[in-house]
Amino acid sequence: MSFGGEVLEGTGTPHIEAHIHLEIMRRNSSVTCTVHSHAQAAVAFAALGTPLLPLSHDGALFGGDDVPRFTDTGALVSTSALGVALAETLGDAPAALLPKHGLVAAGDSVHAAVMHAVLLERACRAQLTAMAAGPVRVFSDRAEAQFKRQQCWSDGQLRAGWEYLVRSAER
Numbered sequence: 001m002s003f004g005g006e007v008l009e010g011t012g013t014p015h016i017e018a019h020i021h022l023e024i025m026r027r028n029s030s031v032t033c034t035v036h037s038h039a040q041a042a043v044a045f046a047a048l049g050t051p052l053l054p055l056s057h058d059g060a061l062f063g064g065d066d067v068p069r070f071t072d073t074g075a076l077v078s079t080s081a082l083g084v085a086l087a088e089t090l091g092d093a094p095a096a097l098l099p100k101h102g103l104v105a106a107g108d109s110v111h112a113a114v115m116h117a118v119l120l121e122r123a124c125r126a127q128l129t130a131m132a133a134g135p136v137r138v139f140s141d142r143a144e145a146q147f148k149r150q151q152c153w154s155d156g157q158l159r160a161g162w163e164y165l166v167r168s169a170e171r
């Protein structure tokens with residue numbers, strides 16, 4: 001497909017939300033893979049409207065910052081304009097939430113983009129679990145979260161996580 005959504009090769013019909021992927025890649029040429037899903041934990045967590053906290057290794061992916069959220073629509077990202085706005089919301093972050101919808105993730109490799117999506121979903125699930133049991137009191141401060149982002153989620157660690165998922169899927 002062209003960035004404008006025109007089919008350049010093949011006979012398939014583009015997905016209605018293809019603009020998500022096209023516009024994220026158009027905005028940032030270092031992104032070679034994007035992921036979009038309607039992961040249940042991400043949707044449930046986004047509905048709370050509360051910051052994502054670095055209470056686990058997964059949550060440290062954002063280095064102590066909250067996860068970006070695309071709030072222009074909770075419906076399908078079905079136009080180029082919505083794709084552009086979503087890509088702006090994501091910016092250079094590894095992933096973003098789409099409240100009432102799902103998540104997006106990006107990376108400079110398949111393993112990075114997929115793991116960014118998986119880590120966001122797991123971070124949401126961990127915080128949902130903690131919040132269901134009581135107030136969240138213990139999580140990394142900004143300095144520790146930034147250190148953990150580098151330590152836990154280097155390219156080598158992301159690749160190892162991806163390879164584990166591939167082995168699990170092949171079983």
Ligand SMILES: [Zn+2]
Pocket residue numbers: 017036037038076077101102
């Ligand atoms: Zn969607």
